[in-house]
Amino acid sequence: MNREYNDKMSELRFTDEQKREMTDCLMAAQHKGRVRRPLPRLAAVGVAAALVLSIGAGAAVVYNKLASESFAGVFGTAHTEIVDKIGRPVGASATDNGVTVTADAIIGDKYSYAITYTITKDDGTTFDLQGNEYGYLPVRFEKQDTDIRYQGGMHGSSFFIDENPSDNEIQFVEMRTADKALKAGTAKASFENLYFDSGEQSYLLAEGKWNFRFDFDFEDTSVGLPAGQILDLNDMRATVDEVTLSPIGIQVNYTVDSAVEWEDAPSGRESAYNSAQSKRYFEDVKIVLTKTDGSMLDLSNLGGGMEPKNGKTYCQKGGLFDEIIPLNEVASLTIGGIEIPLS
Numbered sequence: 001m002n003r004e005y006n007d008k009m010s011e012l013r014f015t016d017e018q019k020r021e022m023t024d025c026l027m028a029a030q031h032k033g034r035v036r037r038p039l040p041r042l043a044a045v046g047v048a049a050a051l052v053l054s055i056g057a058g059a060a061v062v063y064n065k066l067a068s069e070s071f072a073g074v075f076g077t078a079h080t081e082i083v084d085k086i087g088r089p090v091g092a093s094a095t096d097n098g099v100t101v102t103a104d105a106i107i108g109d110k111y112s113y114a115i116t117y118t119i120t121k122d123d124g125t126t127f128d129l130q131g132n133e134y135g136y137l138p139v140r141f142e143k144q145d146t147d148i149r150y151q152g153g154m155h156g157s158s159f160f161i162d163e164n165p166s167d168n169e170i171q172f173v174e175m176r177t178a179d180k181a182l183k184a185g186t187a188k189a190s191f192e193n194l195y196f197d198s199g200e201q202s203y204l205l206a207e208g209k210w211n212f213r214f215d216f217d218f219e220d221t222s223v224g225l226p227a228g229q230i231l232d233l234n235d236m237r238a239t240v241d242e243v244t245l246s247p248i249g250i251q252v253n254y255t256v257d258s259a260v261e262w263e264d265a266p267s268g269r270e271s272a273y274n275s276a277q278s279k280r281y282f283e284d285v286k287i288v289l290t291k292t293d294g295s296m297l298d299l300s301n302l303g304g305g306m307e308p309k310n311g312k313t314y315c316q317k318g319g320l321f322d323e324i325i326p327l328n329e330v331a332s333l334t335i336g337g338i339e340i341p342l343s
Contacts, residue, residue: 065089070105070116073163074173079324082247083107086219090115092189096208098122101191103214104171109222109246110181112156112320115146117172119194119206124168127205129196135161137170139205142193146174148216149186153179155303155319177249177319179305187216222246223327231336234280240335244318245342247325250289250299251318252335256281259308281313282306288334289325297321 067087068080075083087107093100100120107114121127129137137160144158156176163171194206225243232238233256242253260281265271270278287299304317332341 065104067105067107070118071107071114073161073171074114074116075322075324079247079326082324082326086221086247088215088218090214092212092214094210094212095122096210097206099194099206099208099210101189101210101212103187103189103212106187106214106216106218107248108182108218109220109249110244111179111222111251111318112175112177112249113148113182113216113218114173114175114248114320115187117174117189118169119172121168121206126166126168127162127170129162129165129170131162137162138196138198139170140195140197141172141191142195143190144192145188145190147188147190148182150178150180150182153305155305175320177251177303179316184215184217186213188213220246221327222249225333225340225342229335229338229340231285231338233336234284236281238285238315238336240338243333243335243340245327245330245333247327249318249320250287250302250333251316252285252287253314253316254285254335256313256315257311258313259311260306260313261308278306282315282317285315285317285336286334287317290331290334291325291329292331293329297325 066084067089068077068083070089071083071087086109087105089105090103093102095101098121100122102118102120104116104118106116119127129139131137139160154176156174158172158174161171161173163169189210189212191208191210193204193208196203196205222244223246225245227240227242229240230237231240231254237257238254239257240252240254242251244251260277262277263271263273265274282304283300285300287302289297289299291297299319302317302319304315304319306316307314327342330342332339334340
């Protein structure tokens, strides 16, 4: 299992823009992702409250707000009816040393999900933190994991925001996109020690361990678009295998009839040759979403991965949107110059 995991990690590729975003966010806010990390902002969750029994030290069951409320700081307040239809409120929490961590809501589709958490100081005092120019807080957990019992590769990001600086809460958002279809089940959330970390200064904000479980479940409203198109990709032949679209994200799987080859490079660095290969097989696949009002959204910088096998390269490119996009507002997708209309 570890060898397979390491092989997957070595296949991850990022665009130059993603690398800059990763560096900026890591330096400014110390956001901790997991496997493969481009850094978009993510999605949300909602509908009537089904309370979940949480377990762990100081665990409690609480009623939390609707999904659309929980994700207002991520997506704004447009299309809240979609968020509340797709997502699920959670309300599971744990308390330690006067701080409570609560899973507020979850939203997702076939390949991607987002979870919002709230960190609350039970004495009512504020965190008194200042966000950077993007609104991200310079905060991190020493350890953090949401285990959804998934075996495979993922990419995504996490960040902290403060929706109301005058209250005693801050929010933590986790966003992930998988390379295989997600399945409903039980998620185990684990957090340890909350730190302020600006890159220049670091100190403990809250000491504790917070562990609890909740249902990993949401309504998948994604649709499959026609596939099988042939792309001319830098004098190589590529075939679109699958296109999945939902109001919160997209996934495009394609196969190149040539196996990408990598050269050895120093740990943590990408050689010029490998960067050129990444561009040739992955970055140069342009994805553009056109809305019915004529506006266009360039999705070419979404993350993903590549796997060379049997003389071919199997590629996946996708992630969550920065906004909720109703499917009836999508006119078409253009992949590698080939337009696929939404019927």
